[in-house]
Amino acid sequence: MIELGDRAQGFRFLIRDRDTKFTTMVDEVFTAEGIRILKSPPRAPRANAFVERWIGGLRRELLDRILIVNARYLRCVLAAYETHFNEHRPHRSLGQAAPLRALPRPGRGRYQGHPT
Numbered sequence: 001m002i003e004l005g006d007r008a009q010g011f012r013f014l015i016r017d018r019d020t021k022f023t024t025m026v027d028e029v030f031t032a033e034g035i036r037i038l039k040s041p042p043r044a045p046r047a048n049a050f051v052e053r054w055i056g057g058l059r060r061e062l063l064d065r066i067l068i069v070n071a072r073y074l075r076c077v078l079a080a081y082e083t084h085f086n087e088h089r090p091h092r093s094l095g096q097a098a099p100l101r102a103l104p105r106p107g108r109g110r111y112q113g114h115p116t
Contacts, residue, residue, distance in 0.1 A: 011035050
């Protein structure tokens with residue numbers, strides 16, 4: 001909390017797992033600042049896997065390659081990345097389609113003996 005300083009007031013939630021390293025004393029520090037503690041479900045190791053994957057991709061594909069100068073610029077860049085991720089970027093699990101686009105029809109394409 002010391003490192004956050006005045007910015008701690010901008011946080012409303014802390015999402016954390018149920019690791020024993022987080023004692024009640026740690027929770028009390030955050031709740032004293034008015035931050036609500038949300039714990040991941042018990043015995044659910046993959047509960048945060050999807051968001052961790054998205055954040056990892058965001059870091060590798062965008063944040064490691066661009067200099068962010070202020071919060072307004074960060075919001076603008078994140079909005080553009082979100083649009084790119086959902087509407088244009090191909091995803092292996094979707095047959096190289098984007099999440100907000102129609103999936104390719106099965107049985108068509110270069111690898112099915114048809115030219116694309």
